[in-house]
Each structure stands twice: as structure tokens, then as C-alpha cells.
Amino acid sequence: MMHVLLLKEPREEASGPDPYIKELASHGHKATLIPVLSFKFVSLNTLADKLFQPEKHGGLIFTSPRAVEAVKMCLEESKKRKEEWSKFLRDQWNTKPIYVVGKATAALVQNLGLTPLGEDTGTAEVLSRVIIEREDTNIPPLFFPCGSIKREVLPTALREKGVPLETLTVYQTSEHPDVEKNLRNFFTEQGIPACVAFFSPSGVKFCLELILRLSGDRLTQIKFAAVGPTTRDAMAAEGLCVSCTAEKPTAEHLAAGISDALL
Structure with missing residues (x-):
């Protein structure tokens, strides 16, 4: 099971877990959500x-x-x-x-x-x-x-x-007030994720630097995913190698893209 870090707030749905977590689980991946924006x-x-x-x-x-x-x-x-x-x-x-x-x-x-x-x-x-x-x-x-x-x-x-x-x-x-604390806790408890997914240019702006610091020399182990072309361009502008961009900004498309990238 590969661990995926999703840099977004949970979707509030009465029907159960966030659709991104659910979709990634159906592909055999464990996902964690960390909100980066407030x-x-x-x-x-x-x-x-x-x-x-x-x-x-x-x-x-x-x-x-x-x-x-x-x-x-x-x-x-x-x-x-x-x-x-x-x-x-x-x-x-x-x-x-x-x-x-x-x-x-x-x-x-x-x-x-x-x-x-x-x-x-x-x-x-x-x-x-x-x-x-x-x-x-x-x-x-x-x-x-x-x-x-x-x-x-x-x-x-x-x-x-x-x-x-x-x-x-x-x-x-x-920036979400707890983003730094939550990211540090994640890297301490879960280690280096197989994939990190960004959901907005603001998310890239507020937490990319911290992720690079926490990953250190193991950065190359991480695949980076974008929810759409605007976010992908913001990531590329920071020098990140983007492994996949969802064809459409939906849980299904992003989960499929991440699964292919992690093969």
C-alpha cells in the first residue's frame, strides 16, 4: 500500500469519507488529507x-x-x-x-x-x-x-x-494556521509519502518549501501530482517535476493519474 499526501481540506459530505480518500483506497492507496488554506x-x-x-x-x-x-x-x-x-x-x-x-x-x-x-x-x-x-x-x-x-x-x-x-x-x-505542525507530524509518523498532490497554486505557495525541507535528500522518492493545469504550471514554475495532472479536477481522474504514476 502506497501512502499519498493530499494537500486539501476534507470535503464535508454526509455520505462518508472524502471522495479523494475513497477513490485512492479503491486503487489500493492510503491517503491523508492536510488542509493548507484557510x-x-x-x-x-x-x-x-x-x-x-x-x-x-x-x-x-x-x-x-x-x-x-x-x-x-x-x-x-x-x-x-x-x-x-x-x-x-x-x-x-x-x-x-x-x-x-x-x-x-x-x-x-x-x-x-x-x-x-x-x-x-x-x-x-x-x-x-x-x-x-x-x-x-x-x-x-x-x-x-x-x-x-x-x-x-x-x-x-x-x-x-x-x-x-x-x-x-x-x-x-x-495559509492554514496548523499547516506546518500537521506536515511535520505527518513526516515524523508516516515517513516520506509515495506521492504528494497539490490542489491549488496557493497550496504550492504556502507549503512547497516546507515539504522540500522535510523530505531532504529523499525528495526523489516522491511523485508529485496536480489536480489541474493551473496547479501543474505553478508547481513547474517552482522547479518541481510533475508526475501526473488529473485530466479533470475530480477524485476519479486524480486517483487514476496517481495510480498510473505509482506503477
Whole structure:
């Protein structure tokens, strides 16, 4: 049994273990999750104002599960908001496109009662192409709640094609307070993992240096995996040799890629 270190927070699912742990177990690997990022929600009152004026926007864009969580927090703030959402706001938004990147984000959007478009797009680059194909330049602005360190790929692509966009930072990303302690404990108790998987450029930024230090001269024993091309590029930019990149950002695709790399 090979040990895989996943640098992500556990997915909260009532149905049991995190899907990445489950998928890797089905390939005969033991996986450990260590969260590397911590999130703080901001501007929720402004977000609520925007959500309650669907007529002013041409649609919604979500490129991360966290942005959808911010919307959920807004709606659960009061009974009145919740009622208005289920009575008419949700249906008003559903007359417009709700663009998403990835299955995890799509699932959370569906939990809000919205119908996602683009869940098979694995990256913001691909989603921006879908939006540009579908949208005119004379629509009301698409509303894009996002994180403080979002990449500029999607806004730039839409701006260049004249598709109106309004962004709002609804969460700030920082290093998880326990990441160093948790990584040290992992390397002390489990030893050198067969594979380390990164899930975001921020994850690379916050913990690669520590992993290199903890691995020492046994770094060459580790295969490095990326959840998608953006993360892979961030790893490569730091000089890492990336053994596999998931074809799509799902547990199934990443587990299959890691298993092939570990053969």
C-alpha cells in the first residue's frame, strides 16, 4: 500500500469519507488529507445586495466552492432572505446562465436550487471560452463573486471580448494556521509519502518549501501530482517535476493519474 499526501481540506459530505480518500483506497492507496488554506468571508452584505437584484445582472459565475459557500451564508443569515430566495429569487436567477468550473462547485450550486452550466470545464480558461461563445456584449454584467487571490484569466478574457463583468471579493485566502505542525507530524509518523498532490497554486505557495525541507535528500522518492493545469504550471514554475495532472479536477481522474504514476 502506497501512502499519498493530499494537500486539501476534507470535503464535508454526509455520505462518508472524502471522495479523494475513497477513490485512492479503491486503487489500493492510503491517503491523508492536510488542509493548507484557510478562508475568511468578507463583503457578505454587499453580496446579499447583488443576489437580491437579479434583474441587474446577466448571470452568475462561480469558479470555486468557497464562493458558493459565501452565497449560502448570505441566504442563511435570516429567515426572510431564505424565504425570498425559495419563493422567487432562485427562479429569477435560473432564467439566466449560472456558469461554474468543476463538479464540486456545480454540486454546491445545485444545492442552492440553481442550474449550473459548464461543470465539465476544468479551468477558468475553458469556462471563459464557453461564456464568450454564448454571451453578447450588450447583456447586463455577469456577476462573479470570487476570492482575494483569483487569477485574472477569466476577467481578462471576457474584457477583451467586451463581455460585461462585475467582480466582488467574497473571501480571503491565507495559509492554514496548523499547516506546518500537521506536515511535520505527518513526516515524523508516516515517513516520506509515495506521492504528494497539490490542489491549488496557493497550496504550492504556502507549503512547497516546507515539504522540500522535510523530505531532504529523499525528495526523489516522491511523485508529485496536480489536480489541474493551473496547479501543474505553478508547481513547474517552482522547479518541481510533475508526475501526473488529473485530466479533470475530480477524485476519479486524480486517483487514476496517481495510480498510473505509482506503477
